[in-house]
Amino acid sequence: MQLLYVRYLAACPVDEIQCVARTRRRQRCTSTLLSRGAPAGVWRLVPATAASGQLALPAAVMAVYDLSGVPYAEQLRWRAQRCLQHAAIPTAADLAVADWEPFEPLRHHEHIHNRLPARARRPGPTGRAHQAARP
Ligand SMILES: [Zn+2]
Incomplete structure (x- = not known):
């Protein structure tokens, strides 16, 4: 993933990256960052x-x-x-830490895919390319 001019490795597929804020019920927010109505990135x-x-x-x-x-x-x-909701409430505490990792091509080479994901426009729990690619 590329944002703010830096490449990061996410801990999970793009459409599953979860909000780190704490809800009023003291649990981690279950919303994903990718949401309808928000501008989306593009696979390149x-x-x-x-x-x-x-x-x-x-x-x-x-x-x-x-x-x-x-x-x-x-x-x-x-x-x-x-x-989106918790971005609008900066006072809400984080329950978890953001788990971005700076991307390093040599160390993270197993995450390098030379094709665009087929399911890029179709979020869902199936077809995780990076898992299927493992022996
Ligand atoms: Zn949230």
């Missing part, structure tokens, strides 16, 4: 190059869920890992 194939100073994988492309095109405030919302 980008060169699988690393940040400066790291080795690049030659001639490799990878699928990235790119949020660069959405408004800055929306990218901040994703980075803070909050749903």
Whole structure:
């Protein structure tokens, strides 16, 4: 995933990334960040190059869920890992920490896919490409 000019590895598929805010019932919010009515990112194939100073994988492309095109405030919302509702309530405490991990092509090479996900427009619990790809 790319947001705020940085590539991150999410802990789960894009459509399952969950809000970290605490609800009034003291439980973690179950809303996902991806929601109807909010601007969505686009899946793109980008060169699988690393940040400066790291080795690049030659001639490799990878699928990235790119949020660069959405408004800055929306990218901040994703980075803070909050749903639309909790993004509007900054005083609500976080129950969990955002679990973005800076993406490193060499360390996270098993997450590099050189094709766009077939289910990109069809969120659902089935067809997790990165799991199916494992032996
Ligand atoms: Zn929430």
